Amino acid sequence: MTSxxxxxERVKAERRELILRVARELAEAEGWDAVxxxxxxxxxxxxxxxxxxxxxxKDAIIAAVAEQGVAELxxxxxxxxxxxxxxxxxxxAVADAYLxxxxxxxxxxxxxxxxxxxxxxxRPDSPPVLRExxxxxxxxxxxxIQDPAAIGTFTEVGWAxxxxxxxxxxxxxLADGQHDARVDLLVQRLLA
Amino acid sequence: MTSxxxxxERVKAERRELILRVARELAEAEGWDAVxxxxxxxxxxxxxxxxxxxxxxKDAIIAAVAEQGVAELxxxxxxxxxxxxxxxxxxxAVADAYLxxxxxxxxxxxxxxxxxxxxxxxRPDSPPVLRExxxxxxxxxxxxIQDPAAIGTFTEVGWAxxxxxxxxxxxxxLADGQHDARVDLLVQRLLA
DNA sequence: TAGGAAATCTAGCGGTGCTAGGATTTCTAG
DNA sequence: CTAGAAATCCTAGCACCGCTAGATTTCCTA
Numbered sequence: 001m002t003s004x005x006x007x008x009e010r011v012k013a014e015r016r017e018l019i020l021r022v023a024r025e026l027a028e029a030e031g032w033d034a035v036x037x038x039x040x041x042x043x044x045x046x047x048x049x050x051x052x053x054x055x056x057x058k059d060a061i062i063a064a065v066a067e068q069g070v071a072e073l074x075x076x077x078x079x080x081x082x083x084x085x086x087x088x089x090x091x092x093a094v095a096d097a098y099l100x101x102x103x104x105x106x107x108x109x110x111x112x113x114x115x116x117x118x119x120x121x122x123r124p125d126s127p128p129v130l131r132e133x134x135x136x137x138x139x140x141x142x143x144x145i146q147d148p149a150a151i152g153t154f155t156e157v158g159w160a161x162x163x164x165x166x167x168x169x170x171x172x173x174l175a176d177g178q179h180d181a182r183v184d185l186l187v188q189r190l191l192a
Numbered sequence: 193m194t195s196x197x198x199x200x201e202r203v204k205a206e207r208r209e210l211i212l213r214v215a216r217e218l219a220e221a222e223g224w225d226a227v228x229x230x231x232x233x234x235x236x237x238x239x240x241x242x243x244x245x246x247x248x249x250k251d252a253i254i255a256a257v258a259e260q261g262v263a264e265l266x267x268x269x270x271x272x273x274x275x276x277x278x279x280x281x282x283x284x285a286v287a288d289a290y291l292x293x294x295x296x297x298x299x300x301x302x303x304x305x306x307x308x309x310x311x312x313x314x315r316p317d318s319p320p321v322l323r324e325x326x327x328x329x330x331x332x333x334x335x336x337i338q339d340p341a342a343i344g345t346f347t348e349v350g351w352a353x354x355x356x357x358x359x360x361x362x363x364x365x366l367a368d369g370q371h372d373a374r375v376d377l378l379v380q381r382l383l384a
Numbered sequence: 385t386a387g388g389a390a391a392t393c394t395a396g397c398g399g400t401g402c403t404a405g406g407a408t409t410t411c412t413a414g
Numbered sequence: 415c416t417a418g419a420a421a422t423c424c425t426a427g428c429a430c431c432g433c434t435a436g437a438t439t440t441c442c443t444a
Binding site: 113114116150152153154156157159160161162163164165167168171174175178181182185186189190 | 305306308342344345346348349351352353354355356357359360363366367370373374377378381382
Binding site: 036037038048049051052057058 | 430
């Protein structure tokens, strides 16, 4: 008795992905406010109630998109991390990867970290994807920080600083043209 | 020809303040989503259109509340700053003041820095209140940082880190019980 | 091929931000 | 004191929102 998915399950899973893809595209193009259930159902060429046979509500759609984003961010951080050994270049690459991700996918980043549709990090009951992403962050600091007891704190402060830079930059609240100087300062200060 | 306000202007200004006060209370009690024009008009005991004779739209109301919040935050930072001379206690007090403000007024903080209803900082055309608040931040670093050319960068990175800590903490995304350790680490690292 | 289950849609509920147009109050001038 | 102008305020409604009950259609199975 294999558990391979039948045709029904397959098309259902495909449509779920379609919904998420369209939602993400629409959000990235016009912001999450423009992602209404009506416009979404129109673009997937099904009626509104179909959305609710895949997701409990609109927030669940955003959360599912966010989860995909977290997975992508984890990959980006891992790649940046693995490409370096020396502390400064390593941390700098991770910082650039994080900030680059936020800048390249602003709506996705919003869904992950700003809209707060109910994703928990760094907790025992957190979804594996989220724990994995946080773990990639921590791994970057493990390779760079002396005191192993302080790695958790370093990770959280580093993350917070990057998150702050990402959001304030996007909102146009920091001076233009000083981006590199800020990242430089941050990375140098975080290194022991 | 004095320009003292007549009775009409006075009651209008008072009602404007009433709207802002009620909006802030309601937001702090139930979040900004609960601040609808209907509930707002109900609580000020006027009809909805009256709101629009004071503000262009709902976002303008939120922005006005946010501006009050920025002024309050500037005062809080200045007090913390003036109470110390030694670098570490000074910066630590400013950090505590900032994070304490964010924790004590979550909805207000959202309006100021998360909802993004169109406030610009650190720009020539920024409203004076916003420039003043940023100035208070910079003054804290002026008293503490050696290289005067780097103060702007320090200020922005420090602010970003605090902003990140404030938002991630509130969203429950950082480990409980480690708050002091994070602030300690941040302040120590920012000091030269 | 008939009948039941699954999938899908139509229509609608109560809510949102916002506004046009008419009623009411208030001020002003003769 | 009063007529008319001006400022003020409200009723009613528009288009949209998230979401769902119930009818309808499609599909699978016996």
